[in-house]
Amino acid sequence: MGDCNSETNRLLKEFYVPNYILDPESEREPISYTPGCPVIVFINSRSGGQLGGDLLVTYRQLLNELQVFDLKEEAPDKVLHRLYSNLEKLKSDGDNLAAEIQKRLRLIVAGGDGTASWLLGVVCDLKLAHPPPVATVPLGTGNNLPFSFGWGKKNPGTDRQSVKSFLEQVTKATEMKIDSWHIVMRMRIPKEGSCDPIAPPELPHSLHAFQRVPNADSLNRNGYCTFRGGFWNYFSMGMDAQVSYAFHSERKLHPEKFKNQLVNQSTYAKLGLTQGWFLPSLPQTSSRNIAQLATIKVMRKPGYWEKLNISHSIRSIICLNLPSFSGGFNPWGTPSKRKARDRDLTAPFVDDGLIEIVGFRDAWQGLLLLTPKGHGTRLAQARGVRFEFHKGAAEHTYMRLDGEPWKQPLPADDDKVVVEISHLGQVNMLATLNCRSKSINDPSSPSSGQQDEDSSSGESEEDTEAKRKFGAADTFKLPTAYE
Structure with a gap:
């Protein structure tokens, strides 16, 4: 999870997803805590010029590398299909941590409006009983989806502090249903x-x-x-x-x-x-x-x-x-x-x-x-x-x-x-206090x-x-x- 001070470590624990949940072939890890806001991050590294690639690097430094995906390399349908299939298997084996992570999971997608829509379509296709809500990082030209839910329309900072600030907003965001x-x-x-x-x-x-x-x-x-x-x-x-x-x-x-x-x-x-x-x-x-x-x-x-x-x-x-x-x-x-x-x-x-x-x-x-x-x-x-x-x-x-x-x-x-x-x-979308949608x-x-x-x-x-x-x-x- 990178070299961080104790306060940063404490914060980032809230978002951490263990390897064995992300990769069915991994051995189970002894985790002594339950993350309050586990996230899966999808980034279109082609979006925002160089910003997409820079953002990908920062998220992977702060979180478990396996929970941050470059959409240029792997499509979201394959990622989420594998993840939820594994979560269901772990739950059937009595894994309480897997059950909690599934219940609390939130998705983050960084890219243009087309990228965010792609992910939303995949979430809908999975027909989950409790689909995870989605936060959108403005990384395109129009950024209409992020702007509608209070995430802004300017391309974000890609440094560690900017990413941590965004993650903190994700923990405070409220769920909002849209057609x-x-x-x-x-x-x-x-x-x-x-x-x-x-x-x-x-x-x-x-x-x-x-x-x-x-x-x-x-x-x-x-x-x-x-x-x-x-x-x-x-x-x-x-x-x-x-x-x-x-x-x-x-x-x-x-x-x-x-x-x-x-x-x-x-x-x-x-x-x-x-x-x-x-x-x-x-x-x-x-x-x-x-x-x-x-x-x-x-x-x-x-x-x-x-x-x-x-x-x-x-x-x-x-x-x-x-x-x-x-x-x-x-x-x-x-x-x-x-x-x-x-x-x-x-x-x-x-x-x-x-x-x-x-x-x-x-x-x-x-x-x-x-x-x-x-x-x-x-x-x-x-x-x-x-x-x-x-x-x-x-x-x-x-x-x-x-x-x-x-x-x-x-x-x-x-x-x-x-x-x-x-x-x-x-x-389900995630909305901040600056949400414009009604x-x-x-x-x-x-x-x-x-x-x-x-x-x-x-x-x-x-x-x-x-x-x-x-x-x-x-x-x-x-x-x-x-x-």
């Missing part, structure tokens, strides 16, 4: 070329691109590629996703230029200019017009879909779960009492089973978010959203899921590409009593079973004996 959203994307397999319309590396981790929905899955259709995943912050499409895609593409080509958060944000803004995000919306082409690209339907009441009519000036749509987008802005804002009454709109709660749908004409409208009561064009709050893309003027559009963008091919014939979003369940169950939250009494999703038993996992990989599921 998780299921997303299904279906497109026809092309008649020519690759059987994958999008190369797997181009799709976000949280859409589980490397294994499509298997043939036995009820969502599978012959002749189609179906992807299934989940998100916790947002799904967006249009110009904002196009700018994000340009940024990520540039970073892949020249990673040496993206080692500073301020430089990254400046580059992002410049790309917004070159991609036309700041140009007036009136002369825009149909390829930038959401209304001509897709038919959008929303489910306001369980089981009832209705078409959402949107202005032809809208060039970007965001389906938002948390009150943070594009580095900390809240596009939904808080509707006035009149709008809440006339349009049946509520404040943006993170656990009410509703997703906020916001439109933007251009980046100039986005700058309104800098004003005290600024917001985008509020389109709807819904329990589900469906995008249907038909053959049109554009060959592709751009989409983004929790910070990870991709270039989405659109139909070339009479077929359609369908993206459907629906409520799945909830996950719970509908918190009496101190504004308008906390406005949730409909009927909060069911209107899904059949078959639909629920089909969506019991975000991922398509069977390895994400615990062995039957340990469920």
